[in-house]
Amino acid sequence: MILAIADVLDAATAAAASRTLHGLPFRDGRETAGWEARRVKSNLQADARDAAAAVLKADLLARIAAHPLFGIAARPARPPRMLLSRYDEGMGYGAHMDDALMGGLRTDLSFTLFLSAPEDYAGGALVIESTAGEQEYRLPAGTMLLYPTTFLHRVAPVERGTRLVAVGWVQSLVRDAARREMLFDLETAREMLAGDAGRARERALIGRSIGNLLRMWAEP
Template identity: 40%
Template sequence: MYRILPLLTPTEVAECRKIAAASQFVDGRITNPHNKAKNNQQLHDQQASQRSSQLLLQAFQRSEEFREFAFPAVIAPPLLTKYGPGMHYGAHADAAFLNLGTHRIRSDISCTIFLSDPKDYDGGALHVRYGDADLRFKLNPGEAILYPSDTFHEVEKVTRGERLVAITFIQSQLKNPFERSLLFELNEVAALEGLKMDQENFSRLQLVQANLLRYWADKP
């Protein structure tokens, strides 16, 4: 359902913080003026946004764990956002489709990359509601949380300090979350146990993996 993964090096975290400290942020509702739940700030400097976005996309591209869990087809440019005391993002669902210039992507997986040290701010947990479960995430700098975009979630009010994160959305090759989870688990088992298997049986397992991706995926 969700995955926490190490994404950024300490040097990359420091660079993102440096970019944020030297750049202009504006009211987060600039991209959605009618969103009454949103109370945060987002980066509004095109050059700074491009620098931070490229850094973060490169981190995603080198992460094998990310590729194996998300089966990414398209990653939206990550955006730096921050929350000061009193700021929050009320319970909401992410949009099903996002406009990226001349094309649109489907939001299958939402992602928050934590950049502030959790000791430096109070509140500000990412709260994801999944059925009767209440999941809260407040991760270390450089860690990312991936979770389904169709879940109800919020950022709880910050009461002290500043919460700096980057957010992005992923369109997966596998639209169906059940199929995505099943293939991820199958791939994990194959990676962990494959070398212990008879070679012919392992090859048959690899054929099953490839065929499931071939028939389920809606993007190469």
């Protein structure tokens, strides 16, 4: 399941995050890439040792964790890992798959939180390869794309301007992507019944199924 989650940040918060990120010190993005991805990666990443970068990351992670769609789609087992990335003109990231393990974290899901507005840069689309072909994403500032880490993906070269994003990885309580999607559908169905007082029984049965499936599938 590939899920675009709107309004993780409102417009003002996304603009403020973008301004902060512009002013941070950056390092060569290849320093944090795996040995194979390093050959196709051309970007900059905020220096993790910088105090302002740490504050920005903590704020963004808190806002992501608080979004209800993220919770039911990802079902995180641990706090995600995050990098703050910058792509200037000519920079991009060739086709790759993110490392399966990062500092002891199993990467079940990846996400890109867009901080630059689409009109602020040209090119720079996130391209995800699936059995349906290639899908390109240039989403509004404050929107996050959540997708299984098993997909090959790339960032097309930036043709104009600067592309600013926060990228991260999640270890889920539910390792299997198909099972996560089933649980997401059940949660969505339960919420669709929330406004109908006469459907309390149906909501309870769906909730029972969600709970029992989590008992079967979750890996705390």
